Amino acid sequence: MNTQFSFIILTFNEELHLGRLLQSISDLNAPIFILDSGSTDNTLAIGEQYGASFLQHKFENHPRQWDYALKNFSITTPWVVCLDADQTVTSELKTRLINFNAEDHAGINGIYFNRKNFFKGRWIKHGGYYPFYLLKMFRYGIGYSDINENMDHRFIVPGKLEVWKDGIILEENLKENNIRFWIEKHNRYSDLVAQEEVERMKLMRTQTIKPRFFGSPDERTAWRKQLWWKLPRYVRPMIYFTQRMIFQLGILDGRSGVIFHFLQGFWFRLIVDIKIDEIIKQQNHEKTS
Structure with missing residues (x-):
């Protein structure tokens, strides 16, 4: 089992997306924690197939849901990677994560991933949508969810940050x-x-x-x-x-x-x-x- 980082994922009726995401990270052999907000489809069954641990919490908004996830899962790894169910990890990012060693990132508290966003099967490359950097990986216990936002969820990570321009996640809500x-x-x-x-x-x-x-x-x-x-x-x-x-x-x-x-x-x-x-x-x- 990967001892460097764990994945945290939010879900609600994500049977269309969750298997796609979990398959993209299965080779990383990292602990997977899923905070669900009352799914009635096959979301839970799909997560269980990949050995995910689940908690349930009523949804209010994304920032508060992430806040609950970070405070209530039993995370034992020094880093966490926080992903949405409609995202997937590319081979380039997977290589980065396979080679990730917490000791090599002394002094770094958070890492930005680059995102490619899709709409109706089309990569939205322009209009300020690429490159687009999301703070998705950080030291557990240091990063936290910004609950001063109602909708735009982002993590606050004090200290030095790093940007992986080639560490790309794909985001496509089918x-x-x-x-x-x-x-x-x-x-x-x-x-x-x-x-x-x-x-x-x-x-x-x-x-x-x-x-x-x-x-x-x-x-x-x-x-x-x-x-x-x-x-x-x-x-x-x-x-x-x-x-x-x-x-x-x-x-x-x-x-x-x-x-x-x-x-x-x-x-x-x-x-x-x-x-x-x-x-x-x-x-x-x-x-x-």
């Missing part, structure tokens, strides 16, 4: 090939994001990560978010969509890519802005009633 699923999912997400932004307006939430334009990938994301919150609602979705399509060459991603950039870069952001105004209006009404 359920999203059905556009109804994609829209319903992101409609739920827009509720979380809108509520979060209203709370930030009222200084009820703060950013855990320090915004830095020339910092780590997550620090740059924090800087972009800070800028986003200052932009006027209803105008910023168009600015963002134009940036992705023109300046970040999203137009080159073909028909499926253009659909993705429109839905994720414009439609989703516009729905969030509408819901922010609805929340503010409702709160003002409650104050005066």
